[in-house]
Amino acid sequence: MKKISTIYRPFICQIVPKMLSFCTIMAAFALIKLEPGKAFTITNSQSLLLGRQSTNQVMVKKPPKPPDSGTPGGHRTPAITRPEASCPEMEKPLTALFANNGNDLTISQYPTFWFYIPYAPEKISSMEFLLLDARERKTIYHTQVKLTNQPGIIKITIPSESKYALEVDQLYRWRFHLDCKPDTTDDPDLVVNGWVRRVPSSSEVEMGYDEIANLAELHFANPENQDLSKDWANLLESLGFTGLEQEQFVESELITLQN
Incomplete structure (x- = not known):
């Protein structure tokens, strides 16, 4: 080599x-x-x-990462009561029945919202519901609410008109106001509020507005059905609501206001 x-x-x-x-x-x-x-x-x-x-x-x-598709937090019971508010405190307060878990979604163009009203009609001066855009600059739907007989659970369904329809992938803010006596201030006595986002109908929505609404409709249409009553009680418990499972559905009158 x-x-x-x-x-x-x-x-x-x-x-x-x-x-x-x-x-x-x-x-x-x-x-x-x-x-x-x-x-x-x-x-x-x-x-x-x-x-x-x-x-x-x-x-x-x-x-x-893709944009966040959830929802911000809201208030299922009044967060603050004004010192001059005329509504007495109740053992079971004004309550909005929704999950408030960051995924308050719906597949419906015209969703239904459920509320527990603890006051008798004669104790209430006014109630109103507002559906707003995410920035709270545009009112999509505004209605006055009147109880017809007694305290209980009411529902508010967005009317099936195109001008009120929720758009897919859009976030909306809603507010429910209650006054017990008329006063000169613009601030309501009690306020609950939350958010809703409409998602495509193919989406899997867990514990959204639709699941609550569907079971509530079945339960209140069949109050003697023990299985539905148990399912309703379990749903309320899973949402953190106690003492509302025995509350009845009560009729209310909605008077739509011009935007």
């Missing part, structure tokens, strides 16, 4: 380590498992193959 000429030794000594280094780098990257659209990291063992020990990770940014 011929010896390598001393003339070429310096050149070979320079080029061979570089080739080995390049091969080592390629081998290290071959160990990295890549999946489309996901970040990858270089671990310590792979870093050793690259000729250095490092605790840092090399990251490729993931695609941005």
Whole structure:
């Protein structure tokens, strides 16, 4: 075997380590498992193959997350009572029956909202319901509400007219106001409020407005059905409402106001 000429030794000594280094780098990257659209990291063992020990990770940014499709928090019972408010405190307060869990969704263009009213009609000066856009600059629907006989659970369904229809993937704000005596201020005595987002009909909505409304309709249409009564009680318990399972559905009159 011929010896390598001393003339070429310096050149070979320079080029061979570089080739080995390049091969080592390629081998290290071959160990990295890549999946489309996901970040990858270089671990310590792979870093050793690259000729250095490092605790840092090399990251490729993931695609941005899609916009939040949930809902902000609301108030199922009045958060603040004005000092001059005329409504007496009740053991079971004014209550909006919705989950308030960040996923208050509906697939309906014209959803139904449910409320427990603890006061007799003669104790109430006025009640009103408003459906607003997300910025609360535009009123979509505004109605006065009147009890016809006694305290209990009422429902408010958005009228089936195109001008009131909720649009898919849009967020809306709703408010329910109750005054016990007329006064000169613009602030209502009691307020509950929340949010609703309409989603495509193919969406799976867990504990949204529709599930509550569907079971409420069945229960109040068949009050003697023990299975439905049990389901209704279980639903209220899961939502954190206690003491409302025995409350009856009561009729109310809705008087739509011009926007």
